[in-house]
Amino acid sequence: MPAVGGNTLISATGITASDTQLHKDAGTPFTVEDHFKKTMETGKNIPDEKLVRLLVESSNSAYEWLLTLGLKYKLDPKDPSWILPVEGHFGAELVKAYQAEAAKYPNIDLRVETKATELVVENGKVVGAKVTGKDGKEQIINAKSVILATGGLNNAPEMIGEFNPKFVGVNTEMTTPGATGDGIRMAQAIGAQLKDMEYFQMRPLSLNGYWFKEVIVNEEGKGGILVNKEAKRFVNETLGSWDLASEILKQQDRMAYVIIDSDVFATKDGAKMIDKAKGVKADTIEDLATQLGLDPAVLKATVDEYNAKNDAFGRKTMGKVATAPFYGAITKPSSHYTMGGVAINENAQVLDKDGKAIDGLYAAGEIVGGLYGAGRVAGNNTLDDIVFGKIAAKHAIGK
Ligand SMILES: Cc1cc2nc3c(=O)[nH]c(=O)nc-3n(C[C@H](O)[C@H](O)[C@H](O)COP(=O)(O)OP(=O)(O)OC[C@H]3O[C@@H](n4cnc5c(N)ncnc54)[C@H](O)[C@@H]3O)c2cc1C
Numbered sequence: 001m002p003a004v005g006g007n008t009l010i011s012a013t014g015i016t017a018s019d020t021q022l023h024k025d026a027g028t029p030f031t032v033e034d035h036f037k038k039t040m041e042t043g044k045n046i047p048d049e050k051l052v053r054l055l056v057e058s059s060n061s062a063y064e065w066l067l068t069l070g071l072k073y074k075l076d077p078k079d080p081s082w083i084l085p086v087e088g089h090f091g092a093e094l095v096k097a098y099q100a101e102a103a104k105y106p107n108i109d110l111r112v113e114t115k116a117t118e119l120v121v122e123n124g125k126v127v128g129a130k131v132t133g134k135d136g137k138e139q140i141i142n143a144k145s146v147i148l149a150t151g152g153l154n155n156a157p158e159m160i161g162e163f164n165p166k167f168v169g170v171n172t173e174m175t176t177p178g179a180t181g182d183g184i185r186m187a188q189a190i191g192a193q194l195k196d197m198e199y200f201q202m203r204p205l206s207l208n209g210y211w212f213k214e215v216i217v218n219e220e221g222k223g224g225i226l227v228n229k230e231a232k233r234f235v236n237e238t239l240g241s242w243d244l245a246s247e248i249l250k251q252q253d254r255m256a257y258v259i260i261d262s263d264v265f266a267t268k269d270g271a272k273m274i275d276k277a278k279g280v281k282a283d284t285i286e287d288l289a290t291q292l293g294l295d296p297a298v299l300k301a302t303v304d305e306y307n308a309k310n311d312a313f314g315r316k317t318m319g320k321v322a323t324a325p326f327y328g329a330i331t332k333p334s335s336h337y338t339m340g341g342v343a344i345n346e347n348a349q350v351l352d353k354d355g356k357a358i359d360g361l362y363a364a365g366e367i368v369g370g371l372y373g374a375g376r377v378a379g380n381n382t383l384d385d386i387v388f389g390k391i392a393a394k395h396a397i398g399k
Helices: 006-010 021-026 032-042 049-057 059-068 091-102 157-163 182-189 241-249 268-276 285-292 296-307 380-396
Strands: 073-076 079-085 115-122 125-132 138-142 146-148 200-203 225-227 256-261 280-282 326-331 334-338 341-343 349-351 357-363
Touching (some): 021 073, 049 059, 049 380, 115 138, 125 146, 146 182, 157 334, 182 341, 182 357, 200 241, 225 296, 256 268, 256 285, 268 326, 285 296, 285 326, 357 380
Parallel strands (some): 146 357
Antiparallel strands (some): 073 079, 115 125, 125 138
């Protein structure tokens, strides 16, 4: 890519950290044990306990290191596990701070538009990487060790489908282009073990590059519905995010339309969605259909059926799409986070299929698998980038 940053650039950069000064000052505890429990439960107890323990026990020092870079944070008053950057500072600011820190070390040779294609192995040890520079020429960079920090695979739909056929054809709206899974492939090619590759965090309501909470279509007794290009409902909108995303992906052009009335629009999430997703507004369902390019008579019949509580999909919490004006927008389910990746040990060394460390190879960040199992706690990723990045670097230089 022409710039550093990857998905960190577009991240909200909230961080989950426990037992910080912020918690003490606010008198709202979030202990290391709370952090451990939350991470394990969210991952359905699949995560590697040793790695999670290391993550949560290092969280305060990672958070404090961010403060030394000049960044400022506040505690979410509603959720003590969620530490937020103060207003205005998001991914771009975090990357800027990392770059400023890196610039203090003149021996760091930072290259953009340089693609790593292969790991170089000699006598069982990783001793460098083959890269293609912006002039298209191949080159080998020799190194005492290599730390893979190439992120996840949100921008590799074929690879996502290969590891989980439920998500074949998933959209790539929620990612920067560099999230191609290259590092995973390079490690796989030299025999690395992969973990939890079937798990992805999916955003069924991913519109115009933003994601929205499923509450817009699944709130108890409310009326948000999803229709396909035939203007027909096709799913119980209250399914979990995985199944909902998967059902939308089975529809024509792998997309659906979110249809809501002004009661849902009046909620914080509803209005925000229509604004960000550049949705349309109409006084009648027929006019809404015309604006969305759907058949007006079919959409009217679909909404009437729903309002009469005729449902073939097992939705138990139906409301009505009845109060004008009505709103609609296109959703294209996208992957938000790759839970799977290369297996590592407590030194952030990449493991082979027998669980043995591959000499000279480390990994940190979203490329790592085994930390989150079936689900991630939002905020643990800003954290794991730092924790395992530092562990890898220290071990690589023998500290
Ligand atoms: C919209 C959004 C919001 C998020 N919000 C949060 C949040 O609030 N809190 C949180 O904890 N997490 C959040 N996350 C998740 C978190 O941002 C990511 O997990 C994290 O940024 C990944 O960092 P990384 O360094 O591993 O990868 P990236 O930041 O994606 O960096 C990987 C880099 O490697 C480069 N690369 C890839 N392949 C090659 C190759 N072959 N050769 C050379 N370079 C290569 C890429 O171009 C990229 O620059 C969010 C994610 C998204 C998409």
